[in-house]
Amino acid sequence: MKKIFNIAWALPLAASLLLASCGGSTAMQSTGAASSSEESSAESEKAETTAAAADSASEGGSLSVVATSKDYQKLFDSFTADTGIKTELLSMSSGEVLSKLKAEGGTPMADLWFGGGIDAFMSAKADGLLEKVELDAAKDIASDYKDSEGYWYTKGLTVVGFIVNTEELKKLGAPEPKSWDDLTNPAYKDEILMSNPAISGTNYGVVNAILQKKGEEEGWKYFTSLNENVKYYAKRGGDPREKTAAGEAAIGITPMDKKTEKLAEEQNCSLVYPSDGIPYIPEGVAVFKGAKNKDAAVKFLNWLYSSDEHLKELAEIDGKNTIKVVKPNIEGLDAGFDLNTLMQEDLSLFGSQRDQILANWDSLAGQKAES
Amino acid sequence: MRALLSENPEGKRGERAAAAALFSHSRPDPLLFLLLLSCALFIAYPLLLIFWRALYLEGRPGLSALPALFLREKSSLFHSFYTASLSALFSTALGFFLSLRISSSGRRGRSILLLLLMMSLVSPPFLSSLSYIQLYGRRGLITWHLFRISYDPYNKWGIIAMQTLHFSSLNALFLLDYLESLDGKWMDAARDLGAGSMAVLGTLLLPLLSPALLASFGLSFLRSLSDFGTPAVIGGRYDTLASDIYLQIIGYGKMEKAAAMNLFLMLPAFLAFLLYRRAVREGERRNGNGRGRERFTMQRLSLPALFLSFLSILSLLYFTVLSLQYLCIFLLGFLKAERGVYHFTSEYLSRLFRYDLSSLLLSLRLSLAAALFGALFGLLLSYYMERRLRFGKNALDFLISLPYLLPGTCFGLAYIMAFHREPLKLTGTSLILVLNLIFRQLPVVIRMGSTALLEISRELENAARDLGASKRRLLFEIILPQLSRPFRSAFLYLFTSSMCSAGAVIFLIDAGHKIAVYTLFDLINSGEYGTASLLSALMILSTVLLSALLSALFRCFCERKGKGRRGNEGSDRESSRTVHAL
DSSP: HHHHHHHHHHHHHHHHHHHHHHHHHHHHHSSSSSSSOOHHHHHHHHHHHHHHHEEEEEOOEEEEESSOOOGHHHHHHHHHHHHOOOOEEEOOOOOHHHHHHHHHHTTOSSSSEEEEEEEHHHHHTTTTTTEOOOOOGGGGGGGGGGTTTTTOOOEEEEEEEEEEEEHHHHHTOOOOOOOOGGGGOOGGGOOOOETTTTTTTHHHHHHHHHHHOOOOOHHHHHHHHHHEEEEESSSSSSHHHHHHHHTSSSSEEEOSSHHHOOOOOOOOEEEEEOOTTTTTTEEEEHHHHHHHHHHHHHHHHHHTTOOHHHHHHHHHHSSSTTTHHHHHOTOOOOOOOOSGOOOOOOOOHHHTTTHHHHHHHHHHTTTOOOO | OHHHHHOOOOOHHHHHHHHHHHHHSSSHHHHHHHHHHHHIIIIIHHHHHHHHHHHTTSSOSSSSTHHHHHHHHHHHHHHHHHHHHHHHHHHHHHHHHHHHHHSSSSSHHHHHHHHHHHHHHHHHHHHHHHHHHHHHHHIIIIIIEEEEOOOOOSEEEEEEHHHHHHHHHHHHHHHHHHHHTHHHHHHHHHHHTOOOOOHHHIIIIIHHHHHHHHHHHHHHHHHHHHHHHHHHHTTTTTHHHHHHHHHEEEIIIOOOHHHHHHHHHHHHHHHHHHHHHHHHHHHHHHHOOOOOOOOOGGGSOOOOOHHHHHHHHHHHHHHHHHHHHHHHHHHHHHHEETTEEEOOEEEEHHHHHHHOHHHHHHHHHHHHHHHHHHHHHHHHHHHHHIOOOOOSSHHHHHHHHHHHOOHHHHHHHHHHHHHSSGGOOOSSHHHHHHHHHHHHHHHHHHHHHHHHTTTTTTTHHHHHTTTTTHHHHHHIIIHHHHHHHHHHHHHHHHHHHHHHOOOHHHOBBTTTTHHHHHHHHHHHHHTTTHHHHHHHHHHHHHHHHHHHHHHHHHHHHHHHHHHHTTTTOOOOOOOOOTTOOO
């Protein structure tokens, strides 16, 4: 009995020692010569072979993707069917991708970055985290929607509007807001939810677009009075629509996508496209600098942008046709709304102004912090 | 009674311990060396890298910008301190009362209560906040639809309420474990001497429990400091330092600023730590030898009816709130709303099974690995810290506590920084996930180990040593067998907490290693609440089932061991029913 007991204790102990000594031996190696651990050398070998395979023939290889949603799996599956390149999809918010990229110091966890507010892509380019890519179809893409040096491209637009909880508005006895200017109506005090523009690319797009439309001075004045009505600035992009639908607020500022439509449908909320202009923010696409499967990533981008069929497939997944704005010569696709209702935005300012705008924002919104 | 407590062969024991320490100091133990090396590599090194960033606050090395930042962040630091103190206080008190109630109940009631506590340990973080809002929000089912109170939970009280609710379960399990390992003979002696049950509770039980109470308080305090999810969802405009750090990293991309703010978080943590160490020393002084222990449950100490009914009402309330939360999660998975009207659907269920469930299997595997290695590692380390280390015990303990106090995001980032380069490249493997899970939760395991060691007599050890047992034999044949109970607790704790831990591991996963929490996160982000609810129900069920199975295995194993060894060592504690007996 005693023996059995001892063995049972010793087994996991031995394993844990193994684990510890494994850590120990790698530590030794760091002080020693440039020998590398088995696992990572095997990995880089694999990377080399996949890169070679992707180069020479159309079969084999792999592509690792960070996207904003898992829904894109379908698109990547048809890429795999066409090319034989296996894809793995991971979804992450662009803020998370950026901070992870910076910590990884040039050894990115994935090859392709698919979707997310363009401000994050601009910031990543400025930090030298993206790879320059020459696309076959680049000339067909409207100049606003691609980086002039080819570090990023776009795959569509996120447009912004309001989700309105009709029942809550009724309780307030307030009218449904029709425009951005309506939101400053004192009747909505503490009834508006908005995400922090530092967290949400969509809401950064709102702030930048309105500042451009109204001008610096008027624009900040507007946000100061909007601040009076905002209950608080959510730290997650999805918060405003979720909480508005749950009745925690009457109005949420939200991206107008399939999820928002579904939520509005389920929870009896209505959606409002503001009449004084719809802010929008392009969704970026880029290849990471130092990507293991760079060639496969470039191959995917060419596969996507050179074929209207594939772009239409993307539009179907997204539930919107804004790719028409990015690549105007797509046949048989209609943007679905009057492009003139979009706000006039100079997208080139999105990246350069970001730090300044967010700093101003912080001091404005911070004033109302609870103590 | 006082005499009983102070009767302590302090002098002799101290001498012998000193001699032993001197001995172990002169011949370094390779096992100790390995343990320390792992701590250095997997805690100190990543933390050093992230704190190093704080020096580059102005773009070049220097500390001059720190004071200004400190002044700016003063209010969130105060908020953190405030909410952490109250959450820790309430959750420790609630945990204490719950453990008293559970210990006073019969076998069946006990199993049900323990099951609920276990479930709350496994509840995945995002969904609890979602169900919290649905139940207690401004238009919550309970607050608005039942009681017509329009209560706005988005302030510090929302945070404190949610954290208290969440932390109490671990505290209750921890305190129950400690309470029932006390020597029942003392209570009997006190009762025989004429003390009423309330007097025993106040003058004997409370002082004896004080190290465990303080450990609970300290851990809850640290946990609250590092929690960024709750303030982010429920805090509204109330910022704590942890939620601010999260915002700085994810929103502004300011790693340096976030690192400096992490430094500030260490301030309250250090205070809590000092308090805790002092209490432990006090507890050690009070808690005498453990010879001839008798199992203790509150049933032996028949509490007055009034106090018992107070405990019952409190527990009933707590468990109602918990059950409602689970009911809410399960129901969300079967109800579908259309234009605000709910009806039954099995749509989400069929969608769940079409979904990729391999992430759940990976989670279970990783959590089991983390639990096994983490529990062993933690208990060994706690033994060396309590009994063998002569210098630097406090410093080591503080170092080990740090990962628990940093917001998960930061510890995850620290791991990426430390282990992305060639000689130490671990990113993209499951090893980095397991290591991160282990070292983040290590302080809890260490507390479990050292509180358990406090009540294991040193005399047995000394006797074995006098009889010529080698250090290795001492460790494997005397100490570790006595730690089987904390091993079980530590294992189950690590397993359950690894299953639903989110902050750090979300950062460390890659496309090849997706864990269940990530899938859940993904579902919630795409607005699939129904499917998310079912997935989390599945996570809870599989974790609880597996825990029950393992717990039964342990019990079986310990009972056999008890039979085989009784009489052999004399003081081998009676194998007792498992805390987590389900």
